[in-house]
Amino acid sequence: MTLEPTSHADTVRAALRAQLTAAMKARDRDEIAALRSAISVIDNAESVDPAGARTGATEVERRRLSAADVSALLHNQVRDYLAEAGSYEALGRAAAAAPLRRQAEVIRRHL
Known part of the structure; x- marks a missing residue:
């Protein structure tokens, strides 16, 4: 038995x-x-906000992310990778920046 994905996330x-x-x-x-x-x-x-969780609750529903939420998360991650790569390049460390640029490209494919 397999469950169908229930959200964009x-x-x-x-x-x-x-x-x-x-x-x-x-x-x-x-x-x-x-x-x-x-x-x-x-x-x-998607994790539950600890402030919103009730004491003694055994099962708490996880947050539901919209397509826009997931897209924003992945865009931010790409932006962070590219900013860090830029910092390395500014320090003359192009070899350290290359993997970060590649990782940004991997995530960009899912946007």
Whole structure:
């Protein structure tokens, strides 16, 4: 029995996980790092606000992210990678910037 994705975040997460499996088989470190990070960003955004959780509640519904929410999260992640890469390049460390640019491109493919 398989469950159908119930939200846009679930659909994107499923695509990211499928790509993660392929990246792991290919041993592509940059792609693996980018995909794991993107999945974590979505998971963290869906987490329950501790202030809103009731004491004693055993099951609390996770937040539902819209397509715009997921897109904004991934755009921010790409922006952060590119900003960090720019910082490395400004310090003359192009070799350190290259993996970050590649990771940004991996995530950009899912936008």
